[in-house]
Amino acid sequence: MIELTGITKTFTGKQGPIHALKDVSLSVKQGEIYGVIGYSGAGKSTLIRCVNLLEAPDQGSVKVKDVELTALSPRKLREARSNIGMIFQGFNLLKTATVYDNIALPLKLTGLNKTVVKERVEKYLNIVGLNEKKNAYPSELSGGQKQRVAIARALSHEPEVLLSDEATSALDPDTTEAILDLLLKINKELGITILLITHEMNVIQRICDKVAVMENGEVIEEGKTKDIFTSPQHSTTKRFVNSLFSHDIPDEMLTNLNKTGHVATLSFFGESSGEPALALVSKKFDIFPNILSGSITRLKDESFGQLLVHLKGESSEIKNAVQFLKEQDVHVEGVKISGDNQRVS
C-alpha cells in the first residue's frame, strides 16, 4: 500500500546541512498498522510528511497504491492526497469553527453537496463517539475529544490510508489508551491502513503489527512487533523495549549474583509459558532459578512477559538449561553489567 524507496532529505541548517533522511526504505502492506519509533530528531516527522509529499524528498520514490506520487501533476497529487488522511499531535482544528464545521468545511471545499456533507459528518462523528458535541467549539473540548474530531475530519474524506504524527503524545495515559482503541477500531472495521510515528513504545506495543526503529535519519531495525520485542538487536531498540519493563535491580547486586550463576532476561508469549518452563528447568537440571523481577504486558492481541532471573549453578548445567528454555520458545538473553557482558545466549 505504501512503498518508500531510497528516500533522502537534507535540510540547510545554520551550522551546515542536516541529513534528516538517509536512503530510507519502508513498505507498509494494506490493512497493517505500522509504527515508526525513534528519539527526538531521528527523522520520523520528515519521513511521514514525505508519504503525502507535505515534504518533498530530495531523492527516492514514494508510492501509494502503486502510484508514484513524486511524478504527479499538482491536480493529480491533490486527488491522490484525498486517499491519505492525516492526524497530528496538535490536532490542527479551526478554533473559530464548531466541531461540525471543522469536519464539514473541508468536505464542502471538495465540491460535495450539503446532504452528502451532513451524512458524512454525522457518520464519522458517530464512529468517533462525539455526535453530542457537534455544536461545541474546540476550546470547549478535552484533548482526547479534540483528537476525535481530527480523526473524524480525516476519515470523512474516506481515505484508505491514515497517517498519524504523534497523535497521542499530548494526551494523558487513559486518553491515549482510548485513542489507540479508536485507531484499532478504524483499522479493523473500516480496513484503513495506518502508518504512525511515535516516541512511545507503549503505542507500538498496543496497536502495531510492524515497527521500524529510526536513528539519525536511518531505519536501524525493522520487523514484526512480536519479533522486535522478543529479540531486539540494536542497542536503541533494546532501550525502547526495556522502557516497558522496569527491572530495577542495582548493578552491584547483579554483579554479585553473576558470581554464583548467570542473570538473564527471559521473554515469552502467553501468560503461562515463562514460569512453567522455569519450573521444569529446576527439575531437569541441577540449577536453582530465582525470579528477581517480572511483568506481563499486552502486545496487540497477545500477552508478552519478561522475567529477570538468576540461574544459580554450574556453567555447563546453565548452558543446558538455557538450551532447553529456547526449545520451549522462551527467548533468553544475558544481562549486561557494568560493561562486562555476561551473555548466556
Ligand SMILES: Nc1ncnc2c1ncn2[C@@H]1O[C@H](COP(=O)(O)OP(=O)(O)OP(=O)(O)O)[C@@H](O)[C@H]1O
Ligand atoms: N524544516 C526544517 N529545516 C531544517 N531542519 C529541519 C527541518 N525539519 C526537520 N529538520 C531537522 O531534521 C532532523 C529530523 O527532524 P524530524 O522532525 O524529522 O525528527 P523527529 O524524529 O520527528 O523528531 P521530533 O520527534 O523531535 O519531531 C532534525 O535534526 C531536525 O532539526
